[in-house]
Amino acid sequence: MQGVGPGSVLGGRYAVTLRTSEGTHHERWRANDHTLEREVVLVCFPAGSSVAAAALDAARRAAGIEDSRLVRVLDVGTDQGVGFIVEEPLTGAAPLSHLLQSGGLSPDEVRRLTGEAATALDKASHRGLHHLALTPSSLLRMSDGAVKVRGLATEAALTDADRLSDERASRADAVGLVKIAYAGLTGRWPMVSVDDGLIPAGGPVGLEAAPTIVGGVAAPSEIAVGVPNDLDLICRMTLGSGRRGPVSPGDLALQIAPWPSEQASSDGATGIGLRSRDDRESLEPTRVMPSVRADAAAVGAAGAAGVAGGSMAGAAGDSGQSSTIFFDSVPDAQSGTTPARGATTERLQGGVAAAGAAAAGVAGAIGDKVGSFARAAADKAASRAAERRSAHDDDFDGEDIGLVDALDEAPATRLEPPLPVFGREAPEAPSGAQSRIALAIVGVLVLIALFIGINNVMKIGQHDGPAPAVTVTKTRTPAATQTQGTTTQAPPSTTQAPPAAAVSVVGGTGFDPEDGTEADQNVKLTFDGDPSTQWRSRWYGTASFNGNKDGVGVLLDLSAPTVVKEVELVLPAEQNVTVYATDSGSTKSLDGAQKIGSMKKANGTVVIKTSGQLQPASKILVIVTKAAPAEAANHYRAQISEVTVR
Secondary structure (H helix, E strand, C coil): CCCCCCCCEECCCEEEEEEEEECCCCEEEEEEECCCCEEEEEEEEECCCCCHHHHHHHHHHHCCCCCCCECCEEEEEEECCEEEEEECCCCCCEEHHHHHHHCCCCHHHHHHHHHHHHHHHHHHHCCCCCCCCCCCCCEEECCCCCEEECCCCHHHHHCCCCCCCHHHHHHHHHHHHHHHHHHHHHCEECCCCECCCCECCCCCCCCEECCEECCEECCHHHCCCCCCHHHHHHHHHHHCCCCCCCCCHHHHHHHHCCCCCCCCCCCCCCCCCCCCCCHHHCCCCCCCCCCCCCCCCCCCCCCCCCCCCCCCCCCCCCCCCCCEECCCCCCCCCCCCCCCHHHHHHHHHHHHHHHHHHHHHHHHHHHHHHCHHHHHHHHHHHHHHHHHHHHCCCCCCCCCEEHHHHHHHCCCCCCCCCCCCCCCCCCCCCCHHHHHHHHHHHHHHHHHHHHHHHHHHHCCCCCCCCCCCCCCCCCCCCCCEEECCEEECCCCCCCCCCCCCCECEEEEEEECCCCCCCCHHHHHHHHCCCCCCCEECCCECCCCHHHCCCCEEEEEEEEEEECCCEEEEEEEEEEEEEEEEECCCCCCCCCCCEEEEEEEEEEEEEEEECCCCCCCEEEEEEEEEECCCCCECCEECCEECEEEEC
């Protein structure tokens, strides 16, 4: 990019050192912050490009989201015709796209990475911010296992993909996260458009495309083994022809929870390393990776055997999956030479016999508690192994023996449920003497209860004595008057005015005297009943909103025209506020508005009451005339958590 290179200094403090990636409209560079003596990351783009203003604004808004899983934006600016966004350094971070170069990750790790990213994006969506450009390069794993999502709002702005409503943007991020989960499970990227092009078909460089079928892509379970049923179903529904699945990152997080709190101990692909028949003619031993996960609703069977002078491994089948056991010829362990054909045949025959025996042994060990299905399958496998061994005594050509063949030909049997777990010995029945003692105790308790009941019934209607005298005390008040010896006393008044009833707020928009719009997407947070969420304006350089306007705020719609008595505000920081009642729908003018009241340096929960009788109004206008204290240098904004109208 012109104006950016090793040795360039942007903003008078950021010295560029090394370019790490390049996009369509931007480049990512490492840099040193000379002011704070630290390493940072610069996202650079031409300041005159059509996306520059939107990208800088998106970065400013993303800087206000405080979440450890989102890459922090430290600064934004322009210099020498270059726009730049300063991000925190990510030393030791590995993008998911790099982690997947050797295949898919373990299902638990995929669940953890996706769940943490979904939770962070759900929090950002409550502030009206979305990613909209999720790829495996957007998700990073730190050296300690922590998850980071980079490019919130800015990636979409730089690619001009941020023109969606909140609802469609949330759905877009949910679909993007499902595609990331698919890539994590399979090591393939689903190159499909979703929801009529809402998510483009293009994928990141370096990942092989997932195989496509009619209406979508193949399910993860058709590519890799060990895929959990819930993740497989979510991928099928979201990336298939039905176009269903989660509607937001928060929805996805709920569907896949819970996930491990720490990084999985192994990142190995969950598939079993298999080799073709042509590859088995070579003398190099096969590398087989076992699957270590089994679904709670399925039962697998496995066998393993070793041959003299070589090493082999078996694999366990997951829910609905099957595996084929291959036996390869291996070099002699001591001499390093290839054994003769006859010696290899003897070793393979021994391996076949050992595998059949191992499968039968495993099934026999679990047969009593699992049922007859696995036992019948293992018996069939051993029988098939014996048949093949006898049929190829003269010239065994290394034909594959698969447990799936035995399962296919096993007799149809009903899978018995696991036996319940009880103690080793059942309790003995009580003796005759113990039974008589227990009956005697019960009889005594019944007699006592009967005696108490009869005694209480006999007392019904009896008087225990005269009722106690009631003493009446009269209290004179200043309102008492005397006329001809007769005293008339006015009772003390305890009647209080009923509290004002709350009026429902049913909608609203931002108010800005200059352009009529101010963070409209977040206005709903002022009447959602949650004080922890806030409407926040855009950033300004001064507390008086750069001197261009008297204030900014929210215009709220009431459920019905109301004579407003008071307005309760929850403010997260000290600000000057003024409240009006109005029927005008203008988001720029105060014409016709009735002033309810104002307060300076208001903070926390404050109540602004009317000083006179107002006319019924259908809207409430809350204006912040002086912004909250600066959150950073030249960073001021208005903030409102809750508005309650009575």
